[in-house]
Amino acid sequence: MYADDGSPLSSRLGPYFSDGRRRVDYVLAYQIQKPASIRRQSSRFGDNNFIRRLRRSLSMRSSRAPLQPKEDPEIAAQDQRTDYHEDDKRFRREEFEENLLETGLELEKDEATKISGIGFLKIHAPWNVLCREAEFMKLKMPTKKVYEVKQSSNLVEKVRLFIHKVTAPLHPKVDANRPQSIKSLSHPFSREKQHLFDLSDRDKFFDSKTRSSIVYEVLKRTRCTRAKYSMGITSLLANAVYTSDYPLHDVSFYLTAISA
Structure with missing residues (x-):
């Protein structure tokens, strides 16, 4: 597949x-918690070899099979409370994300990352x-509309220009035809007056910081x-519905997590 500019999508940066x-433009991280029954089952499977060795040892010492311990009701109640809280967080995320749409x-x-138990919600803001x-x-x-920034004629400016001329060989080379004193006039954005703004490159009109x-x-x-909550992302983060948020200019953690 290729992008609109003809470059392969796999080679696009960022x-x-x-x-x-x-x-x-933004990334939200959240915890993926398995139900208690699955967690206990995974734990049993992980300890399978140990249990088999333990049973073999006990069977050699006694002809009677050991009794299986009953499930602790306090642990079961705690697991049930954990599952309830995790379900509540998931329901709140679902409602919040529906409202975002x-x-x-x-x-x-994106839940298939190298960090186990962490999922990511990627967010993109379209042009409209x-x-x-x-x-x-x-x-x-x-x-x-552009304007020219006029240079000051005071003594300080003259000294600055002299120093700049003396140290010119040490400066990096830049395009000599580029007008260094030309600036664009800024104005509060208006959809009805889009013709006044420099939209020659829509992809760069809103920079990454502005988009975030x-x-x-x-x-x-x-x-x-849901559940009598009325909140935005700040409260959702405080209540651990989401664990972290990353703006576009600070997504190094996310990029590390999804890298293969």
Whole structure:
């Protein structure tokens, strides 16, 4: 498969959805807890060899088979409480994620990672959501209008220019035709006035920090009303419904977890 620019999807840099096209703007981590019955069964299977050796030793010492211990009711009650709390967290995640989808965000779960017991929810903000939220947040974005930054004529500026000229051979080479004193005029974003903004490259119009900030604002105000809860991502993190959150510019932990 190839991306829109003709490059193979497998060679694209950075975190993407499984389709290789939609960029991950935010990541939520959560704990995957197995039911108590499965945990006990896995533990028994893991100790199978030890139990067989123990039984063989006991059978050699006594002709009577040892009695199987009964399940401790206190442990069973504790396991039941654990399962209830984990189910409650899962139900709250499901409702929260359904509400996120209603806001227009796109989600993809990844539970097949190298870290056992940890799942990740990848979040992508499509163009229409970015524009809507940028307008709501009154974010100042670069317009097509540019202006020239005039150099000061005071003594300090003259000294700075002289030092810059003397140390010029030590500076890295840059494009001489690039206007260093030309800046774009910024203005609060408006969907009705998109023609005023520099949209020559939509993929770079909203940088990674802006995209993460937009998604975080949506996460903060998205409600989760199950079991009398009304909360956003801040409260869900405090109640361990999700264990961690990672903006796009801080996903090294996630990338380590999904790397093969």
